[in-house]
Amino acid sequence: MAKQLQKEIRMKQISFPRYAEYNCCIKYGLEHAFHNVRYIMPPPLTRQTEELGERNSPDYVCTPFKTLLGSEIEALEAGADTVIMTHGACRLGYYGELQEQILHDLGYQCELINLSSYATGKRRDWLRLLKHVDPKLNLPKFIQVARDTLKMVEYVDDVTAEYYKNVGFDATDGEYRKAYRKFLASLNIADSRADIEADYRTVKREFQEIPLDKPDRPLRVGILGELYTVMDAYSNRNLEQKLADMGVEVHRWMTITNQVVHYSNVKNLEPKIKDLCTYSMGPTSTANIWFAKTCAEHHFDGLIHVKSANCTPEIDIMPVLQNISSTYKIPTLYLTYDTQTSDVGLLTRLEAFYDMIATRKKALS
Amino acid sequence: MKKTVLIERKTPVVGIPRALLYYRYAALWETYFRELGIKTVLSPPTSRQILEDGAAMAVDETCLSVKIFYGHVKALIGKCDFIFVPRIATFGLRREMCIRFSALYDQTRNVFRETHQRFLSYNLDANENIDQEKAFLNMGETLALGYSPAELKKAYAAAEKADQRAWREKLRAQEQILKSKGLKILLVGHPYILDDPYLGRPITDFLRSMDVLPLRADIVNRDTAIKRSLDVSPSCKWEVNRELLGGVEMLKKEVDGVILVSAFPCGPDAMTNDLVTRKVKDVPLLNLVMDTQTGSAGTETRLESFVDIIRLKKGVL
């Protein structure tokens, strides 16, 4: 018992702020790859998280910075002593350094592991980081766990995509939603690759078995936009669920699997949008423009572009999206989210959009 | 040896928007085209009208600098064969431009699609193995006017030389001010804000009218500045912001006050200016954010009281 307690004390209490449904994967990865890490799950995002972030952030930084900062503070309050911040293209690569400064100015004595400091393109720098976290690192085991974790991410994305395409047509009393929630909850306690596989098989089977009441050609909407807000259901105020509940088949390409894990595929999309742009306009721009164009070509009923306030690359592709919208005559709704965005306000706009595309569909068919 | 025959080339007229990176690369661009015998026209200096025209074309949330840029593009339409909009993305590891410059060429083409205006670009992306010289040679080829590689190389070499000469000129002017006696204030901002006749110039002029010597954080030895920026911000990756951060480090002991000037809502500045505010504690600091509504009266009042405070502190008021 005392031994157990001592071990517990020596453990690093690491957290990573809330991000869509991926925190279970981060937890799995960290706790299995390192022998000395306990993952601290930050509390679910709330208005309070956003306010906490907002209060301590520069005024016109993009909203995910504020939300993530709020979530980091809540994780520290929940007992974390270390926070990880990712690197990335665009301003994301600078989040870590500024957040560390802000947290220290607030008086938190935490360590912030800023992946940007290690992202030099050299393997040796990543190794240095791994040894820093766990001096007794078992590299082969780490690689295995990394693979399992990526698989987990892929499953989350696959299941989430299927969920939002179908949940609007669930013929039962909420069985579809229950199956999805259960899948996510069970991933939170997954302890092995076998667990992950079993959870995946179960939810896929359940999805198969639940009767759907879906027309041959339902209303189809493509969702695209900025990496954080478009995936994080709290930040986008449950956009996808709201649409699905109106009876829409919701499609979103932008996921960690598609955009980050298989980034080389994204590069291959460039030739497909040559008529619209010559160069890569930004890290997520190519994929978003390609997806908008593809939905338009496949006669989707509408597009929704999601971004946080002040998001540079997403603002920059709007002229291209506007041209797609007018060339293909596809209605497009542009949503900008900040910490003040209200559920009710969003619902009103979505209902109006829904009415418009539904009427249009009737008139065209 | 074959004698070169004089070819009568029908060279196009290239329009250069007097905005954004023109203020960094004027000599480079103008010399390159001149060397190739290509005529250039420059849009008029920024005015209220240009700003409003640009803002009307732009997505509302775009930064002020790009809104102004569109105003300049609009002013050139119908006055030239091509409008020149380079795509300048990266110079190396942690040496990138604000992401907006990667998008600028395609964004502009899409914004002005209806006008059927043709655009000319060069693509500088060192992280994709296209350095500046290669970018210029590529552009020369896309012009398809039959320039030989040697001609293009020569034009680029001349352009680079002119660029360095112009840069040394700026450094010298700044040295002069540094040596002079008087109250000195360091202006920290992108050159296209500080040098813009509508945005930044009035600030410099007003400071001068108050007997203040304005210095510039961006006009310092760039290599030193890039190195010094690591002291304040090890992971900053924006080239111009690193120059500015380094410039502040290099000059903060020489000046009596620092003014951060940015365009609303500038992505990089929103973050690095916050960092400067948190880290640079030993000198008075003023943060000016310019947007489409900023009036000169309000700015002047803030400048005036800032200068008064500094003078009061120094006991000269």
Ligand code: SF4
């Ligand atoms: S993509 Fe948008 S939200 Fe993300 S870092 Fe860049 S500006 Fe911020």
Ligand code: SF4
């Ligand atoms: S650096 Fe700032 S002002 Fe310049 S283009 Fe980028 S966002 Fe606009």
